[in-house]
Amino acid sequence: MTMRNLFLAAMLVCVGVLNACAQKASRAAEDVDLTKPMIEDYALDEAAGMARFYDRLHAAASASQPVRIGYFADSWIESDVLTVDLREKLQSRFGGWGIGWVDCTPGMYRGRPTIGLASTGISTHVVIKKPFDKSLQGISQRYFFPSEGATISLTAKNYREHASRWQRASLFFRSPAGFTLSAVQNGTDTTVSTMPVGSTQVQRFDFPAGESTSLKCAFSEVKPGTVLFGAALESANGVILDNLGVRSLQGYQLLDIPDTTLADFARLRPYDLIVLHFGVNAVTRNTTERSFGAYLDRMKRVIERFRNAYPGTTILVLSLSDSKMGAPSVNAMCARMQRQMAKDCAVPFFSVFDAMGGGGSIRRFVKNGWASTDHVHINHKGGEQVASYIFNAIMQGYNQRHGRSEKQ
Numbered sequence: 001m002t003m004r005n006l007f008l009a010a011m012l013v014c015v016g017v018l019n020a021c022a023q024k025a026s027r028a029a030e031d032v033d034l035t036k037p038m039i040e041d042y043a044l045d046e047a048a049g050m051a052r053f054y055d056r057l058h059a060a061a062s063a064s065q066p067v068r069i070g071y072f073a074d075s076w077i078e079s080d081v082l083t084v085d086l087r088e089k090l091q092s093r094f095g096g097w098g099i100g101w102v103d104c105t106p107g108m109y110r111g112r113p114t115i116g117l118a119s120t121g122i123s124t125h126v127v128i129k130k131p132f133d134k135s136l137q138g139i140s141q142r143y144f145f146p147s148e149g150a151t152i153s154l155t156a157k158n159y160r161e162h163a164s165r166w167q168r169a170s171l172f173f174r175s176p177a178g179f180t181l182s183a184v185q186n187g188t189d190t191t192v193s194t195m196p197v198g199s200t201q202v203q204r205f206d207f208p209a210g211e212s213t214s215l216k217c218a219f220s221e222v223k224p225g226t227v228l229f230g231a232a233l234e235s236a237n238g239v240i241l242d243n244l245g246v247r248s249l250q251g252y253q254l255l256d257i258p259d260t261t262l263a264d265f266a267r268l269r270p271y272d273l274i275v276l277h278f279g280v281n282a283v284t285r286n287t288t289e290r291s292f293g294a295y296l297d298r299m300k301r302v303i304e305r306f307r308n309a310y311p312g313t314t315i316l317v318l319s320l321s322d323s324k325m326g327a328p329s330v331n332a333m334c335a336r337m338q339r340q341m342a343k344d345c346a347v348p349f350f351s352v353f354d355a356m357g358g359g360g361s362i363r364r365f366v367k368n369g370w371a372s373t374d375h376v377h378i379n380h381k382g383g384e385q386v387a388s389y390i391f392n393a394i395m396q397g398y399n400q401r402h403g404r405s406e407k408q
Contacts, residue, residue: 037355039316039393040339041348050348053314054401056272057239057394060094066240067094068270070139072254073277075247076321079112081380084160085387087241090394091162096238098166104144104152104228113159113380115233121150121219122228127256128248134256138172138202138229139265140244141253146179146219146228154231156213166233169207169215172268176200177223183207184216194221202229202264209236232269242271251278252298255305262309271313274306277352279320280376283334285327292334296341303345317342318390319351321362324375328359355389 043049053067060067069090077083080099087099105119106112107126125132127141136143158164171181175195183191190208207215215231234240246253282295306315319335320326326334335353342349357364365371370382378386 077245082383097235101242116155144228172229175226277318283326
């Protein structure tokens with residue numbers, strides 16, 4: 001080989017190495033691992049699939065309102081496990097501040113590291129505990145009764161950078177006869193408002209906008225029929241993810257939210273992506289295709305109901321995780337059936353089961369300190385892992401649609 005050819009060969013090797021390094025750096029910058037499972041989009045057109053959501057993400061930083069995600073699940077997201085890290089990754093990449101939806105009492109959010117929440121004089125009602133009037137529930141499958149002089153105090157925490165403050169705060173309620181609301185933001189009295197009377201619809205009260213780290217509400221002249229649903233803490237744009245989890249749910253309980261209530265929330269707090277992450281509580285070691293198929297028939301109705309209530313919103317189905325609730329082979333069967341359900345309903349699907357490593361992978365999570373020794377529930381370390389899987393899958397699809405030309 002001549003010196004010229006040797007030189008050219010060496011140059012080609014160097015170029016190849018540089019390209020490989022550049023590709024690796026690009027992938028690392030966007031936290032994308034192309035070996036991990038992708039989101040499988042079975043939507044019949046872009047308007048109903050992930051493409052619409054990717055386009056909204058692309059414009060998130062300059063949009064007039066945030067890109068909102070409603071994440072419905074069971075105890076896997078209790079105390080903001082998983083959702084805190086998925087939210088933080090999306091906000092770090094696409095902008096946004098605040099943790100989104102917050103209940104009116106600590107309740108099952110006790111120990112949530114992303115918000116300080118205290119209340120007095122407010123009773124809690126949640127779908128898994130009696131007494132519970134299904135006709136009164138809100139989008140989070142909870143409702144709250146305030147007594148005279150009741151208070152709610154919210155304080156931001158620095159658990160994650162983008163949870164440390166918010167720009168907009170709203171309260172959601174129904175009160176046909178009204179009440180008076182006094183508010184203190186950042187230690188300063190800012191609001192005294194008498195709520196309008198005569199409406200049986202869900203209403204939203206927006207507090208004065210501005211960067212905030214604390215909010216205290218006090219309720220007086222509370223009239224009969226007043227029901228509180230929760231608050232939202234968010235930014236003017238970027239990404240907001242609402243944690244709408246309830247422990248022990250199979251998911252089909254979402255069918256019990258009244259049509260009018262669902263329509264009110266779709267109008268007052270629209271979502272760009274609705275995540276349905278269920279299945280573990282519908283599985284036993286003796287689950288069969290027939291029994292799980294009957295369960296999925298009910299979940300198909302949930303998908304259709306949300307599709308009707310939130311037209312144009314992308315609905316993403318996540319599979320069940322691996323856990324000891326079902327044998328590895330049962331869990332694998334159920335994940336495959338959930339994939340088929342997504343195909344039948346023409347909605348996107350992501351397999352958490354496959355991303356974890358398939359049947360028996362929960363043992364690795366426990367061994368690594370990512371899950372409880374009950375071999376069912378992940379902890380915050382495990383939530384960070386699963387959040388990475390989901391974020392990675394979103395970024396794969398986003399990059400395919402919008403390329404890698406943007407500066408990370």
